[in-house]
Amino acid sequence: xxxxxxxxxxxxxxxxxxxxxxxxxxxxxxxxxxxxxxxxxxxxxxxxxxxxxxxxxxxxxxxxxxxxxxxxxxxxxxxxxxxxxxxxxxxxxxxxxxxxxxxxxxxxxxxxxxxxxxxxxxxxxxxxxxxxxxxxxxxxxxxxxxxxxxxxxxxxxxxxxxxxxxxxxxxxxxxxxxxxxxxxxxxxxxxxxxxxxxxxxxxxxxxxxxxxxxxxxxxxxxxxxxxxxxxxxxxxxxxxxxxxxxxxxxxxxxxxxxxxxxxxxxxxxxxxxxxxxxxxxxxxxxxxxxxxxxxxxxxxxxxxxxxxxxxxxxxxxxxxxxxxxxxxxxxxxxxxxx
Ligand SMILES: Nc1ncnc2[nH]cnc12
Ligand SMILES: [Zn+2]
Numbered sequence: 296x297x298x299x300x301x302x303x304x305x306x307x308x309x310x311x312x313x314x315x316x317x318x319x320x321x322x323x324x325x326x327x328x329x330x331x332x333x334x335x336x337x338x339x340x341x342x343x344x345x346x347x348x349x350x351x352x353x354x355x356x357x358x359x360x361x362x363x364x365x366x367x368x369x370x371x372x373x374x375x376x377x378x379x380x381x382x383x384x385x386x387x388x389x390x391x392x393x394x395x396x397x398x399x400x401x402x403x404x405x406x407x408x409x410x411x412x413x414x415x416x417x418x419x420x421x422x423x424x425x426x427x428x429x430x431x432x433x434x435x436x437x438x439x440x441x442x443x444x445x446x447x448x449x450x451x452x453x454x455x456x457x458x459x460x461x462x463x464x465x466x467x468x469x470x471x472x473x474x475x476x477x478x479x480x481x482x483x484x485x486x487x488x489x490x491x492x493x494x495x496x497x498x499x500x501x502x503x504x505x506x507x508x509x510x511x512x513x514x515x516x517x518x519x520x521x522x523x524x525x526x527x528x529x530x531x532x533x534x535x536x537x538x539x540x541x542x543x544x545x546x547x548x549x550x551x552x553x554x555x556x557x558x559x560x561x562x563x564x565x566x567x568x569x570x571x572x573x574x575x576x577x578x579x580x581x582x583x584x585x586x587x588x589x590x591x592x593x594x595x596x597x598x599x600x601x602x603x604x605x606x607x608x609x610x611x612x613x614x615x616x617x618x619x620x621x622x623x624x625x626x627x628x629x630x631x632x633x
Pocket of ligand 1: 314317352359464465466467492495543573574
């Protein structure tokens, strides 16, 4: 396999940082708006894409929450997730751990159960059609209150056997992890795994809090950890997985240029970094596009790319035997094509 693009597309990998609402392509946004009789503030698909120019996280979040308004029925959530699974299977994704934001929907009168029914029917279909495995991560919106997060965890109770983890997303600055320490402790007591966005825009102190006060199993983004050498050494020593999202980082100005992206430094410092797409419909690419962009800008070779894929399985919430089976298949792929 001479061609690096094909190597990347076929490299078996897991995606660990994907917001399903962020996979809403403008074409589907228009189709769902029409199906549900919802008015959206855009006249055309081109106009939607032209609006995707952000200077910081909040610019994006405003548009992302507005776009999610077209999602009303279980069928809508099914169609959204099915489109993502089809697209990502073509990128070599054999396991996906996808996040969803129930509060974005319950605030509009769409029930928690509607969201779950739609997502789970698409998961069952993808597992049968693509042979992939999928886990769900319920994210709390950090700009909302602790009380609202507790209420959301309560709504999740009937579905806990289908939810693997809770996460923390939305506007990071001004909403430190400590705000959710008690709800995360309750989630842990319910048997859920824990992840949190930290160090995307927020300072290294927020990463410390995610580790010390939330006791997360995995860090989403984590880029700004690199500003703190002691923290970086701790993340490396403890084998903490970082779900890094290069195209997102570029679009949201976490880095000014892909040439400045720290993905290779992360690997060289022994961090268990992974590559993910975050919100692919908004940031210009799915997971393989993210591998390609990082490889081109930072000179990653096949070994580095295989390490990133390896880290994606090691950092997943799959049981040990399933991780071992994925690593064996990855090793066989690299032995043949590396
Ligand atoms: N990159 C991101 N950071 C915080 N919240 C998000 N919600 C969706 N994408 C997000
Ligand atoms: Zn994210």
